[in-house]
Amino acid sequence: MSKEGQAAILVVACACGILMRGTVDEIVPIVQKHAKESHNMQVTREDVLSRARPEA
Numbered sequence: 758m759s760k761e762g763q764a765a766i767l768v769v770a771c772a773c774g775i776l777m778r779g780t781v782d783e784i785v786p787i788v789q790k791h792a793k794e795s796h797n798m799q800v801t802r803e804d805v806l807s808r809a810r811p812e813a
């Protein structure tokens with residue numbers, strides 16, 4: 758496991774089956790936008806990161 762800057766890619770699997778991936782700073786707005794537009798849900802940065810897994 759390497760920790761070099763913010764380059765680590767995270768993956769979030771939504772309950773609807775969609776997979777979203779990106780760095781921490783990328784994936785938070787991606788998931789927030791999807792949750793809002795597809796599920797009318799508001800999620801916090803903490804919510805996103807709690808669901809995020811490192812890309813295999």
Ligand SMILES: [Zn+2]
Nearest residue numbers: 771772773795
């Ligand atoms: Zn979804």
